[in-house]
Amino acid sequence: MREQPQKPSWHTDSVLIKLGIIAFLILLLLIPSSWIQSLIIEREGYQQTERGSVIKNWADTQLIQGPVLMLPYKKQITETDAQKKVTIHEAIFMLYLLPQNLRIKAAVKTEPFQKGVYDATGYNAQVAITGDFTQPNLSEAGIDPAEVLYDKARLVFSISDIKGLKNNPVINIQGQNYNADVAADDLIPFEKGLQINFPLQKDKGFNFSYLLNLKGSNELNFLHTGKTTDVELSSDWRSPDFGRFMPDSKNINEKGFSASWHMLYYNRPFPQQWLNSNQVLANQKDIKAATIGVKLQLPIDQYRKILRTTKYSTLIILLTFISLFLAEMIKNERVHVFNYVLIGAAMVVYYTLLLSFSEQVGYNWAYLISSVSTIALIAVFTASLLKNNIVAITFSLILSIFYGFIYIIIQLEELSLLFGSIGLFVIVATLMYFSRKINWDKQ
Known part of the structure; x- marks a missing residue:
């Protein structure tokens, strides 16, 4: 009597059961994938900390503000006390005036730093600032010209991180040079400021110019204080972020970038002149709304690249398992579920290899080393x-x-x-093509 062929058991040969187990394995592999993403974020946090320590020793983000003309004037104040005794004394008040035209031209050269496996980017900048002030509108301010102390006029400006200043600024006003000093009183309109004292000619405006040689990091910004403000900025950095105000013209290439802005006073939240308040230029919301500049943004640093790569881990594992499953079905060879687990583990360990190697040799080489090693291991x-x-x-x-x-x-x-959408479409179409050769009803 002929023996009946033994039917394959449901738990080893059922296609649907095996697909279900593979799907379950993919879900389980999401757990170590999320751990790896947390590790990447943690390492990126270390990088930010180390960058901060490097920047602290170099110089921080720079915001250049001003200049502002401060013109003191005296006024007779009459006071009556409780005994109705009248006293008259003289008090000093301040008129603040912004430039009519402000022109800024900056050349920025980046300075790379490395601490351990972490990189940071600083810069050196040459900033030429020129412009002019018109004569103050005293009648609009209600000031008697005879009360103005023209010989005690001040020109003040500010640099957000003064330790980045590499020269002692010399302000040229109408051909006369003045050395800037630290402004120490509460009347200046900036938190930190530099100033010069000069005699202002009565009923006349004046031109000014000065050069700032400074260092900073990450960002270089300028406060739009002129009635018209023109900024020209050039750098060897190839991936600029221009923030709130896009430049009127820009050119970005392999050698760096150049950009220029032309801003009118409609785009700034400051009056052209005001009285007695040093807080007009201190509001952080207004400062942010009137800031022009550039962030020296890393195009995609290695941690962002690795984090983006791990976000495709589920897709890679899914496509790999499907490809292996199709291969075993087409060749009528069986791969045990435990072997799927080992292959999935190798594909998860791939990301720790990528992270550790990228800190040593950079993302591109790390990707090549990790990919070749993992593919060779799985192939063998x-x-x-x-x-x-x-x-x-x-x-x-x-x-x-x-x-x-x-x-x-x-x-x-x-x-x-x-490109991702097109690539996925091609991959799905390829899998659909090869899946035609499988008899899904065969047990």
């Missing part, structure tokens, strides 16, 4: 499982395409979504 393991070198080589090529595809997406910024 697959060859031993399926006893078929051709299938293993094909599988390694598929993995290479997956990792190459992710690498291209990470390098792109604005076009990453477009």
Whole structure:
């Protein structure tokens, strides 16, 4: 009597059961993937801390404010006490005036720093500031010209991190040079300021110019204080972020960037002149609304790249498991679920390799080292499982395409979504094509 062929058991050969187990494994692998993302964020936090310590020893973000003309005037004050005794005394008040035209031209050269495995970027800047003031409108301010102390006029300006100043600024006013000193009283309109004292000619405006040689980090900004403010900025940095106000013209290439702004007083929240208040230029919301400048933004630093790469980990594991499953179905070879677990573990460890190597040799080399090592490991393991070198080589090529595809997406910024969508469409279409050869009803 002929023996009946033994039917395969449901728990080993059922396609649906195995697909369910594979899906469950993918969900389980999300747990170590989230741990790795937390590790990357933690390492990025260390980087920010180390950058902060480097910047502290160099110079912080720079915001250049001013100049502002401070013109004191005296006034007779009459007071009556409780006994109705009248006393008259003289008090000093202040008129503040902003420039009519303000022109700023800055050249920025970046300065890379490294502390351990962390990088930071500082800069040196040459900032030439020129402009002019018109004569104060005393009648509008209700000031008697005879009360104005023209010989005690002051010109004040501010640099947010004064330790970054590399020269003693010399202010030229109508051909006369004046050395700037630290402004120490409560009348100046900035938190920190420099000033000069000079005799202002009665009923006349004046031109001014000065040069700032300073260092800073991350950002260089200017406060829009002129009735018209023109800014020209150039740098060797190739990835600028211009913030709130986009420049009227810009040019960005491999050598760096140049940009220029032309701002009118409609775009600033400050009056042209005001009386007796040193808080008009102190409101942080107004300062932010009138700030022009650039952030020397890293295009995509290594931690952002790695974090973006890990966000595709589920997709890579899913596509890898599906490809392996299709290979075993087409070749009629069985791969145990435990072997799927080992392959998934290798693909999770890939991201710790990527993180650790990137801190030493940079993202690109780390990606190459980690990808080649992981693909080679999985290919050799697959060859031993399926006893078929051709299938293993094909599988390694598929993995290479997956990792190459992710690498291209990470390098792109604005076009990453477009290329990612097209690539996924091609991958799904390929899987659909090869899945036609599988008899899903076969047990």
